[in-house]
Amino acid sequence: MSQDLRQDSNPAAAETGLHEKGLSKGTVGVMGLVVIGISSIAPAYTLTAGLGATVAEVGTSLPAILLAGFLPMLLVALGYRELNNAMPDSGTSFTWATRAFGPMIGWMGGWGLVAATVIVLSNLAAVAVDFFYILLAQLTGHDEIAELTTNLWINIPTTLIFIAVAAFISYRGMNATKVFQYGLVAFQVAVLLLFAVMSFTSNQPFDRTPITLEMFNPAGVESFSAFAAGISLSIFVFWGWDVTLTMNEETTDPKKVPGRGATWTVLLIMALYVAVSLGVLYWAGVGTTGLGAGNPENQESIFAVLSGPVMGPLALLMSLAILSSSAASLQSTMVSPARTLLAMGYYKALPTSFAKISPRFMSPSVATFVTAAAAAVFYVVTRLVSENALWDTITALGLMICFYYGLTALACVWYFRAELFSSARNVIFKFLAPLIGGVVLLVLFFATAFESMDPDYGSGSNIGGVGMVFILGVGVLLLGVVAMIYMRITQPSFFKGETIKTYKPIK
Amino acid sequence: MKLLVGYTADERGAEAIELASALVASTPDASLHIAIVLPAAAPFSAVYPGGDHGYSTILSAQVDQWAKHALTLVPEGIQASVVARSVSSVAEGLISLAQQVDADGIVLGGRKRHRAGFFMPGAIANALLHSSPVSVFMSSPTAIETLRAANGKLTRLTAFVGDRPGAKDVIELSAQIATACAVPLRVATLVLPYDVQDPDRDLDAHVQATSDYLSQLTASMELDATIDVVVGRNLDEATGQLSWQDGDLALLGSARLAAARRLFIGPKAQRILGKLSVPMGVIPNPGSDN
Numbered sequence: 001m002s003q004d005l006r007q008d009s010n011p012a013a014a015e016t017g018l019h020e021k022g023l024s025k026g027t028v029g030v031m032g033l034v035v036i037g038i039s040s041i042a043p044a045y046t047l048t049a050g051l052g053a054t055v056a057e058v059g060t061s062l063p064a065i066l067l068a069g070f071l072p073m074l075l076v077a078l079g080y081r082e083l084n085n086a087m088p089d090s091g092t093s094f095t096w097a098t099r100a101f102g103p104m105i106g107w108m109g110g111w112g113l114v115a116a117t118v119i120v121l122s123n124l125a126a127v128a129v130d131f132f133y134i135l136l137a138q139l140t141g142h143d144e145i146a147e148l149t150t151n152l153w154i155n156i157p158t159t160l161i162f163i164a165v166a167a168f169i170s171y172r173g174m175n176a177t178k179v180f181q182y183g184l185v186a187f188q189v190a191v192l193l194l195f196a197v198m199s200f201t202s203n204q205p206f207d208r209t210p211i212t213l214e215m216f217n218p219a220g221v222e223s224f225s226a227f228a229a230g231i232s233l234s235i236f237v238f239w240g241w242d243v244t245l246t247m248n249e250e251t252t253d254p255k256k257v258p259g260r261g262a263t264w265t266v267l268l269i270m271a272l273y274v275a276v277s278l279g280v281l282y283w284a285g286v287g288t289t290g291l292g293a294g295n296p297e298n299q300e301s302i303f304a305v306l307s308g309p310v311m312g313p314l315a316l317l318m319s320l321a322i323l324s325s326s327a328a329s330l331q332s333t334m335v336s337p338a339r340t341l342l343a344m345g346y347y348k349a350l351p352t353s354f355a356k357i358s359p360r361f362m363s364p365s366v367a368t369f370v371t372a373a374a375a376a377v378f379y380v381v382t383r384l385v386s387e388n389a390l391w392d393t394i395t396a397l398g399l400m401i402c403f404y405y406g407l408t409a410l411a412c413v414w415y416f417r418a419e420l421f422s423s424a425r426n427v428i429f430k431f432l433a434p435l436i437g438g439v440v441l442l443v444l445f446f447a448t449a450f451e452s453m454d455p456d457y458g459s460g461s462n463i464g465g466v467g468m469v470f471i472l473g474v475g476v477l478l479l480g481v482v483a484m485i486y487m488r489i490t491q492p493s494f495f496k497g498e499t500i501k502t503y504k505p506i507k
Numbered sequence: 508m509k510l511l512v513g514y515t516a517d518e519r520g521a522e523a524i525e526l527a528s529a530l531v532a533s534t535p536d537a538s539l540h541i542a543i544v545l546p547a548a549a550p551f552s553a554v555y556p557g558g559d560h561g562y563s564t565i566l567s568a569q570v571d572q573w574a575k576h577a578l579t580l581v582p583e584g585i586q587a588s589v590v591a592r593s594v595s596s597v598a599e600g601l602i603s604l605a606q607q608v609d610a611d612g613i614v615l616g617g618r619k620r621h622r623a624g625f626f627m628p629g630a631i632a633n634a635l636l637h638s639s640p641v642s643v644f645m646s647s648p649t650a651i652e653t654l655r656a657a658n659g660k661l662t663r664l665t666a667f668v669g670d671r672p673g674a675k676d677v678i679e680l681s682a683q684i685a686t687a688c689a690v691p692l693r694v695a696t697l698v699l700p701y702d703v704q705d706p707d708r709d710l711d712a713h714v715q716a717t718s719d720y721l722s723q724l725t726a727s728m729e730l731d732a733t734i735d736v737v738v739g740r741n742l743d744e745a746t747g748q749l750s751w752q753d754g755d756l757a758l759l760g761s762a763r764l765a766a767a768r769r770l771f772i773g774p775k776a777q778r779i780l781g782k783l784s785v786p787m788g789v790i791p792n793p794g795s796d797n
Contacts, residue, residue: 032550178551357566362566
């Protein structure tokens with residue numbers, strides 16, 4: 001296999017000695033890794049964005065779905081880790097899928113990853129802007145300021161400014177420091193726990209719903225389509241956890257730290273999610289009127305509605321936690337699609353200008369700009385055509401994650417096809433786990449995509465009788481197919497396998 | 508002479524190499540160490556999703572390409588090598604590299620920026636100007652133009668001194684550089700009206716005294732230097748009085764509050780830097796044992 005890798009036009013080892021001296025080795029311990037994991041998940045943001053939409057699908061089975069959603073994520077992440085260990089120098093779904101399945105599927109894998117991150121960027125920016133105005137309203141005591149975000153003439157420009165600032169910070173290569181991350185994560189977790197505690201100790205819950213064991217039973221969900229939609233949403237809430245598994249050389253002990261860090265992260269996150277979701281169910285119930293979590297009015301951004309009644313004046317803290325978590329994620333997530341686009345440019349799957357690196361800031365220049373522009377365009381279009389943009393983008397995002405994650409998992413199985421049964425370890429980590437995970441995610445993808453054609457799906461927005469989520473999710477993928485065909489005609493070298501070779505096992 | 512060039516793969520980097528080449532060209536053992544510095548790995552801003560690993564490989568391939576190109580910019584007869592390093596602070600990284608290779612100075616390409624009339628060196632140059640243990644040389648596009656007009660060769664060094672005791676150290680170090688570069692030395696002093704109690708009565712005498720003092724000083728150091736004392740109503744005007752020729756290089760000393768063997772630019776020098784349109788260098792405090 002290493003023979004095969006050498007034939008690629010892979011970047012050669014640096015003559016300038018960057019590799020030997022540049023990378024500082026091993027500074028992250030278990031605690032640090034947990035902090036990195038939680039900050040990648042950004043629980044305050046994912047809960048406010050994802051909880052309402054998930055309740056809409058599965059009602060009181062919310063805790064069960066949150067726990068069940070972790071399983072496919074875990075299975076896929078295990079395959080992800082195997083690929084990362086085998087091909088550490090080209091760590092994106094794009095290159096992995098290309099090596100396993102060839103240029104066309106690899107290209108779509110890269111597109112799926114970029115599309116998912118661009119969608120989440122636009123959603124992050126929107127959530128940050130909402131809570132920016134809510135926070136201003138809470139600070140000044142003028143409630144009408146919070147309403148400003150519903151005015152498109154104010155909302156869209158503010159969101160574009162948030163995106164532009166995040167892109168600029170990414171371009172300048174400014175990084176979050178350890179102290180900053182620790183502080184941010186501690187604050188988020190503390191505020192979310194406070195919300196859970198206050199909703200249980202509240203004197204007058206809106207719709208007191210007793211906690212039952214039935215809430216933890218995934219089989220309690222009424223239909224398969226609701227179950228599928230719920231799972232694909234709850235994958236979104238764990239998205240980011242797998243970063244703990246792929247950090248190796250950055251840790252103090254690559255043999256122990258990633259495993260322990262990943263375990264602790266998921267235990268903490270699950271405890272947090274269960275506490276908050278039970279708190280929401282207990283306090284607000286799933287009723288479709290007033291403050292009920294089942295009210296479509298509340299589902300776009302659940303804490304925007306509930307934190308005030310539950311936490312009183314302390315709701316300020318929740319707004320601050322969500323604003324800081326989504327703004328920080330906006331900046332850090334911006335880096336990822338830019339680097340994938342850069343890699344695609346470097347391997348000639350996109351115009352080579354995408355591979356430009358700023359000589360001053362050592363960051364992708366064209367690719368960062370394109371990422372920010374794409375997120376901005378996506379946001380403006382969604383905001384203009386959908387009545388419930390946040391909700392629909394989150395559902396479309398779940399769809400997109402299922403697509404590229406499922407593809408990556410199957411790429412793992414296919415890439416290692418010659419050695420799947422050579423050891424018991426391989427059977428589990430390279431075959432069974434990614435196979436089951438990948439198949440589950442792709443089934444979810446197709447099931448949700450099919451369901452979402454219904455105009456009543458998600459928020460109920462539609463164009464010409466076709467559901468908005470379907471148009472967003474599948475439309476973006478079809479756009480990718482068109483772009484791919486265009487690239488194949490104008491710049492065929494990647495598609496001929498000249499830049500990345502598809503791996504064939506040596507018989 | 509051995510210089511460390513803080514290189515970025517753009518116009519500024521090319522200009523830095525141009526200035527550095529002019530500085531070392533006629534010195535014995537002329538060599539340049541071209542440094543490309545990258546931001547340090549920051550594990551706490553984990554890139555998610557997708558991971559960081561593919562990017563660092565592509566980045567190091569790009570750096571190799573830049574390194575090759577940088578070497579082609581160095582004229583023949585000058586030894587040159589490139590080193591790339593990830594550092595947490597660019598200025599600190601350049602200083603530690605300069606110390607490692609035992610360089611006589613650090614060269615930066617730059618852009619002049621003015622904020623509300625004040626000259627602001629870039630963040631990196633600014634940090635170096637307040638902490639470097641070796642001389643720091645800077646260019647700007649206009650400065651490089653004057654160097655190019657002299658076919659890329661230095662023709663004269665101009666050392667800025669005051670009439671205070673530190674002048675001797677600045678002249679001494681400047682003279683060493685001038686000798687190494689085989690160019691004549693000019694010692695320039697700016698005299699302002701408030702240097703004396705009654706300008707109308709004492710200014711001319713003060714100018715004469717300063718000129719005499721510097722002549723004696725350079726004579727006692729057995730130097731062949733021209734003395735240029737200019738008068739102006741303020742620092743900007745005085746600086747503007749000085750005549751410049753193509754291929755000039757201006758040298759300034761550190762403020763007296765600089766730590767021993769460290770560079771710390773004073774407000775006066777910073778003001779002068781902003782007015783100059785020739786390449787310039789700032790030299791460190793020679794140390795208390797001098």
